[in-house]
Amino acid sequence: MANSASVPTRCWKTLESCPAGHEMEKCTLSDQSSGYFCKQCGQLSFQPNENRWGDQCRLRRVCTKMYMKYKEHGSNIKDAVCECDTGYHFENIDQRACVPNKICPKGFGQGPYGVCENCLAKDMWSDSVDQYETCKPLRNCAKENRCVIEKSNGTKDNRCGPVVKDITDCDSIIYEQQEASKSSIDTHTIIGAVLGSVCLVAIIIIIVIVCIRRRNRGRGKRHLTKEQLDETLDHMLKRSRKDELYCKKVLTMSQKEIEDRIDRQIWTLAQELFRNHPQPAKYEVTVEKYKGSQHKFAVNGYLQDWRVWKGDTAEALEHVINCLKQCKREDIIYEICSKVHQEDFPIVVSYTTAKNRSTSKPNVFSRFLGTVNPCSKSNNTHVDDSVENKETSSKLLEANQTSSDTMDLTVQPPEKDLSTAEAGAIYRERKTPSAPVFVDVTFIPEPNNQNYNRSSSSPVPSH
Incomplete structure (x- = not known):
């Protein structure tokens, strides 16, 4: 009897099992009695486990369907792994078909099998509304020795402050940041008011100039009777x-x-x-x-x-x-x-x-x-x-x-x-008809006809 760790390739009277990547097949001994040997799996099949008589090699997955592609091609001991194109997912674990993803709102990301996952519940965030993006990890301010000035609500990332020596005293630092932001808002309000006034004056000047030009253009331009x-x-x-x-x-x-x-x-x-x-x-x-x-x-x-x-x-x-x-x-x-x-x-x-x-x-x-x-x-x-x-x-x-x-x-x-x-x-550029083209037309003046009258002539047609 052969050891199961080795691969028996010749016929044995008794055979307990075959290793992974093989299957047990019958054979005929020299005395015409039946025996067994281990046969390697084909290119499109695999056997992941040690097996006995009757446990045959299995067919590997084929990832050639619509919106599907190979993630891993597999081997004699491992099945192939498929994946869907971007924007698609498998209906279930059997990987039989790819279907379009659902459109997830802000704060949610694409999960397995088309389920929109809550990003904040996973300490993540998402600010997109589409059928492609997954949840993104939140910024760890403490790891950077920074205080969290504004915590994420799932639709935006954490906003960190400047580097501090002691991150345990973040309350006072956040208060100072809020006061500074209020003063900056007041400054921006003043600047906005000044710019708005300047724009208003510029608009009035433009209106005055337009009225002057219209009056000058209209001066003397009266319709003739x-x-x-x-x-x-x-x-x-x-x-x-x-x-x-x-x-x-x-x-x-x-x-x-x-x-x-x-x-x-x-x-x-x-x-x-x-x-x-x-x-x-x-x-x-x-x-x-x-x-x-x-x-x-x-x-x-x-x-x-x-x-x-x-x-x-x-x-x-x-x-x-x-x-x-x-x-x-x-x-x-x-x-x-x-x-x-x-x-x-x-x-x-x-x-x-x-x-x-x-x-x-x-x-x-x-x-x-x-x-x-x-x-x-x-x-x-x-x-x-x-x-x-x-x-x-x-x-x-x-x-x-x-x-x-x-x-x-x-x-x-x-x-x-x-x-x-x-x-x-x-000249202004515009598409207009050009002069007619005359083909094979020869103009020969009539001899001794100096008083030729063109009053009743007509254009020579073009060919």
């Missing part, structure tokens, strides 16, 4: 025939307004601008020239080429107004006339208005009232609205064109014409 619009337009065209510098100024301002406001009418605008051009197919050539440019670059190019052809003349100004009417963009005409009519366009400010504004100065009392109440109007600072309303629209448009001194006071130096490349610096 139909009669004022017609009179302004007629006055603008008449003065352009006499004043070349004024005409160039209005054309430059009109070009900027068109570039800024024109939208899907850019091709109709180009067609109307070059409809009566002596060069055959000038509209198609111009569109082809700027077909790769962005929206506002293309409009700027159309207008620059048109101004080279027409020049800065009154006929050009009248032409561009008619083109806008053909494009059904009376709103742009209105904006142009509104800028000419308003005081922020210095060319049309009369000599009398400029002189009155330069000589009338508000007194100190008026300045003080304007600072305290900027949204109010003062008769000493601005022209009375009742007087202005009594003036007719013809007086508003009246300009002294015979005096050279008037031009010196009112006319500003002409602005530099923008090139196509320079125009992009003032």
